[in-house]
Amino acid sequence: xxxxxxxxxxxxxxxxxxxxxxxxxxxxxxxxxxxxxxxxxxxxxxxxxxxxxxxxxxxxxxxxxxxxxxxxxxxxxxxxxxxxxxxxxxxxxxxxxxxxxxxxxxxxxxxxxxxxxxxxxxxxxxxxxxxxxxxxxxxxxxxxxxxxxxxxxxxxxxxxxxxxxxxxxxxxxxxxxxxxxxxxxxxxxxxxxxxxxxxxxxxxxxxxxxxxxxxxxxxxxxxxxxxxxxxxxxxxxxxxxxxxxxxxxxxxxxxxxxxxxxxxxxxxxxxxxxxxxxxxxxxxxxxxxxxxxxxxxxxxxxxxxxxxxxxxxxxxxxxxxxxxxxxxxxxxxxxxxxxxxxxxxxxxxxxxxxxxxxxxxxxxxxxxxxxxxxxxxxxxxxxxxxxxxxxxxxxxxxxxxxxxxxxxxxxxxxxxxxxxxxxxxxxxxxxxxxxxxxxxxxxxxxxxxxxxxxxxxxxxxxxxxxxxxxxxxxxxxxxxxxxxxxxxxxxxxxxxxxxxxxxxxxxxxxxxxxxxxxxxxxxxxxxxxxxxxxxxxxxxxxxxxxxxxxxxxxxxxxxxxxxxxxxxxxxxxxxxxxxxxxxxxxxxxxxxxxxxxxxxxxxxxxxxxxxxxxxxxxxxxxxxxxxxxxxxxxxxxxxxxxxxxxxxxxxxxxxxxxxxxxxxxxxxxxxxxxxxxxxxxxxxxxxxxxxxxx
Numbered sequence: 157x158x159x160x161x162x163x164x165x166x167x168x169x170x171x172x173x174x175x176x177x178x179x180x181x182x183x184x185x186x187x188x189x190x191x192x193x194x195x196x197x198x199x200x201x202x203x204x205x206x207x208x209x210x211x212x213x214x215x216x217x218x219x220x221x222x223x224x225x226x227x228x229x230x231x232x233x234x235x236x237x238x239x240x241x242x243x244x245x246x247x248x249x250x251x252x253x254x255x256x257x258x259x260x261x262x263x264x265x266x267x268x269x270x271x272x273x274x275x276x277x278x279x280x281x282x283x284x285x286x287x288x289x290x291x292x293x294x295x296x297x298x299x300x301x302x303x304x305x306x307x308x309x310x311x312x313x314x315x316x317x318x319x320x321x322x323x324x325x326x327x328x329x330x331x332x333x334x335x336x337x338x339x340x341x342x343x344x345x346x347x348x349x350x351x352x353x354x355x356x357x358x359x360x361x362x363x364x365x366x367x368x369x370x371x372x373x374x375x376x377x378x379x380x381x382x383x384x385x386x387x388x389x390x391x392x393x394x395x396x397x398x399x400x401x402x403x404x405x406x407x408x409x410x411x412x413x414x415x416x417x418x419x420x421x422x423x424x425x426x427x428x429x430x431x432x433x434x435x436x437x438x439x440x441x442x443x444x445x446x447x448x449x450x451x452x453x454x455x456x457x458x459x460x461x462x463x464x465x466x467x468x469x470x471x472x473x474x475x476x477x478x479x480x481x482x483x484x485x486x487x488x489x490x491x492x493x494x495x496x497x498x499x500x501x502x503x504x505x506x507x508x509x510x511x512x513x514x515x516x517x518x519x520x521x522x523x524x525x526x527x528x529x530x531x532x533x534x535x536x537x538x539x540x541x542x543x544x545x546x547x548x549x550x551x552x553x554x555x556x557x558x559x560x561x562x563x564x565x566x567x568x569x570x571x572x573x574x575x576x577x578x579x580x581x582x583x584x585x586x587x588x589x590x591x592x593x594x595x596x597x598x599x600x601x602x603x604x605x606x607x608x609x610x611x612x613x614x615x616x617x618x619x620x621x622x623x624x625x626x627x628x629x630x631x632x633x634x635x636x637x638x639x640x641x642x643x644x645x646x647x648x649x650x651x652x653x654x655x656x657x658x659x660x661x662x663x664x665x666x667x668x669x670x671x672x673x674x675x676x677x678x679x680x681x682x683x684x685x686x687x688x689x690x691x692x693x694x695x696x697x698x699x700x701x702x703x704x705x706x707x708x709x710x711x712x713x714x715x716x717x718x719x720x721x722x723x724x725x726x727x728x729x730x731x732x733x734x735x736x737x738x739x740x741x742x743x744x745x746x747x748x749x750x751x752x753x754x755x756x757x758x759x760x761x762x763x764x765x766x767x768x769x770x771x772x773x774x775x776x777x778x779x780x781x782x783x784x785x786x787x788x789x790x791x792x793x794x795x796x797x798x799x800x801x802x803x804x805x806x807x808x809x810x811x812x813x814x815x816x817x818x819x820x821x822x823x824x825x826x827x828x829x830x831x832x833x834x835x836x837x838x839x840x841x842x843x844x845x846x847x848x849x850x
Contacts, residue, residue: 196652196719210242211252211264219272229267232288236265256293263292361471365464372457374581379454387447387567391560393440397524398553398560400433405553408546427532433552434528441521447514447566448507455497455504458580462493485590489583496580499572506569510562517562520555527552646805649722656721657799658772660711661736661792665766667707668740669759671700677749678833693829697738697745704737724805732802732811736795739818742825743791749832766792791821 216229237244247255252264266289469490473483507514527548648654675696682692712730715721723729747755747762769776769783770792776784787793798814801807 205241206243208242209261210244211247211255211261212236212244213247213249213252213264213266215249215269216267216271217269217273226272228272232267253291256291259293263290265290361468365468368461368464372461375457379450382450384567384571390440391564391567393436395560395564397433397436397440398556400429400436401524401549401553401556404429404433405549408549431528431532434525434532437521437524437528441518441525445518448511451500451504451507455500458493458497458500461580462490462497465493466490482590482593489586489590492583493580496576496583499576499580503569503572507566510566513558513562517555517558520558524552524555646724648804652719653721653803655772656715656803657796658770660715660733660799661740661795662763662767663711664704664707664733664737665740665744665763665792668700668704668737668744669756669763671703671741672744672748672759673756675699675703677745677755677829678836683833683836689830689834690826692833693745693749693826696749697742697826697829700741700745701738704741705734708733708737721803723803725802728811729799729802732798732815735815735818735822739791739822739825742822742829746825746829746832749829749836762790766790769793770796772796791818794818 212233214229214233216227218225218227218229220226233246245261247261247264249266252261252266255261256264268289271288465486469483469486473486531548677696678692679687679695682695687695708730712721712733716723716726743762744759747758749755751758765786769779769787769790771779771787772792776787794810794814794817797810801811
């Protein structure tokens with residue numbers, strides 16, 4: 157009898173009576189219970205998050221930023237309520253804490269009272285971090301806590317982006333302010349450069365004027381020195397004349413009564429003395445003639461030098477041009493020159509005010525000269541003119557004293573003028589040196605101001621000046637510089653579709669496992685008559701493979717039309733699952749045929765190993781090393797990979813690989829089953845009395 161006929165006989169057993177028929181129906185629907193119920197329960201949990209009760213506590217009191225009211229807590233709360241992410245319930249802090257603890261709420265989100273104030277500081281001098289508080293309780297549900305962390309990360313990112321916008325907006329506004337102020341500074345630097353250029357020209361003119369003033373002060377000093385020496389000589393000579401005339405007057409008056417006899421005896425001696433007096437008075441008169449002209453010239457030159465220096469000072473240090481740093485020193489020079497000019501003018505005034513007296517003194521000196529000369533000529537004949545001579549001697553003595561006094565006053569005044577002229581010459585010399593230094597400094601200042609102006613203009617060009625549109629665009633980018641562009645290749649539309657490649661082979665394996673609890677892996681009649689081992693193996697495999705086909709069709713029909721599973725390659729998926737159920741049937745058959753009752757335990761153990769190492773939920777790389785090690789050697793690994801490509805799309809390489817692996821496992825399992833059938837045709841004590849029977 158051939159294998160298909162043996163398989164048909166095995167299936168006919170389920171047509172005898174109601175209970176076998178019910179068992180066969182249950183066998184056909186068992187994968188449906190596993191696959192459809194599991195996938196239905198997990199089909200789209202993320203789409204039902206709005207059914208999860210969550211407490212929302214908004215304690216934010218708001219804040220005022222630059223006159224505008226900020227209520228960040230109300231804004232976030234409103235957006236969360238509108239988003240329908242969870243089933244939000246506005247509560248107090250105490251209610252939220254109690255609800256999370258007793259399971260009324262799966263979690264709570266709290267907006268603290270100072271949230272708006274902390275957000276507002278992001279655009280101030282001392283920014284702070286705003287904190288949203290999430291409270292979870294894994295004792296209620298661990299998965300909800302994991303979901304909430306993902307959801308609230310997005311909430312936190314949105315709130316952080318909003319806070320960053322104000323901070324960056326202030327930065328760009330500051331850039332605009334800095335740009336404007338730098339342009340103003342550059343324009344001011346241009347004006348400064350022009351003013352410094354004018355100041356440099358004034359400094360050059362000042363240096364030239366001071367050079368001329370130095371020449372004049374030197375001439376004044378030299379002239380006053382000469383004049384001072386002449387006045388000293390005049391003072392000495394006038395004093396000597398006064399002393400001589402005084403002696404003469406005293407002698408004349410003392411010996412007036414006796415002079416006649418004396419004059420007769422000493423006429424020649426009197427003539428000689430008179431000649432000396434005539435010579436001295438002539439010298440004094442000559443000095444007095446040039447004195448007014450000399451003092452006037454010195455005063456004029458001193459005043460001109462002072463006026464030139466003062467004019468340069470006004471040009472450089474007064475008016476709209478910014479003050480020169482050397483102005484204080486220049487001001488002192490102006491004061492010194494003015495003092496020297498005053499001294500020279502005082503001396504000149506002194507001389508000019510006493511012109512009459514000097515003229516009188518000159519006249520007296522001339523008279524003294526004439527009279528002394530006359531006396532020298534007429535001394536031998538003075539006896540007869542004694543009375544007249546006595547009167548003239550007394551007059552001469554009086555005039556000589558006046559001349560001596562005037563010469564002393566003149567000498568004292570010229571001494572002061574000489575000191576002032578010396579100070580003036582020294583001050584003008586220092587002023588000239590300062591003017592030269594000032595000129596060099598002004599040259600460097602002109603160069604420096606040019607560099608300053610150029611640098612400020614370059615800096616203003618490099619500082620950005622953003623308008624509102626540019627500022628808003630840049631604020632948007634800097635507040636949220638990196639955005640995630642999520643491009644999912646062959647995206648699964650929901651949670652259930654993503655897990656279908658895992659639960660479908662699980663249900664088919666269970667279907668095969670239960671099938672071999674009702675159907676014998678090896679036909680006993682065929683074993684007894686000594687049929688071919690391959691025929692026996694196929695006879696035990698074909699019924700379960702056929703049942704597996706119906707199981708697959710029922711399961712996929714319910715998943716597609718009742719639950720909504722969409723497959724990119726529906727026909728390919730069905731064909732692939734036919735191969736999967738055939739392979740699973742062969743593997744389960746061999747384990748039951750080879751190990752007997754213990755094989756059922758091995759089938760269950762192998763299912764557990766496949767479920768934990770197939771990577772159907774989390775990537776297998778996240779599992780311990782043991783599961784990574786057995787991952788490539790179990791059929792469900794390839795079944796899961798192939799179904800993912802057939803259901804959600806993608807390259808068919810893993811599908812063809814899985815087909816090859818499944819065919820290999822099927823052939824190997826059938827060969828091992830045939831070998832086991834061959835062994836079962838030989839009876840032994842262990843078979844007659846098994847150690848374990850299930």
